[in-house]
Amino acid sequence: xxxxxxxxxxFLLVTLNYLLVAVALIHLIFKSDYPVGSRLIWxxxxxxxxxxxxxxxxxxWYRREGRL
Numbered sequence: 001x002x003x004x005x006x007x008x009x010x011f012l013l014v015t016l017n018y019l020l021v022a023v024a025l026i027h028l029i030f031k032s033d034y035p036v037g038s039r040l041i042w043x044x045x046x047x048x049x050x051x052x053x054x055x056x057x058x059x060x061w062y063r064r065e066g067r068l
Contacts, residue, residue, distance in 0.1 A: 020054045021046050032061070 004011045024046055028039055045053045062068045 017050055017054070024054055024057050027061075028057070 025043065028034070028042055028046075032039070034042065042057055046057060047053075049056075059068070
């Protein structure tokens with residue numbers, strides 16, 4: 001918890017990132033109609049690419065649904 005004491009902003013940003021990743025993963029698993037291979041690729045992107053992975057996932061999803 002030394003990171004929280006020294007840099008609370010960084011701790012909150014990292015926590016927010018992982019919460020958003022968890023929400024995106026739940027959506028990916030239960031709500032999407034991607035094939036298994038695509039789901040695995042998106043899971044890797046969401047965990048390995050910090051904030052850009054989340055933005056890319058939702059952008060692609062909204063385009064695929066025709067909302068953008």
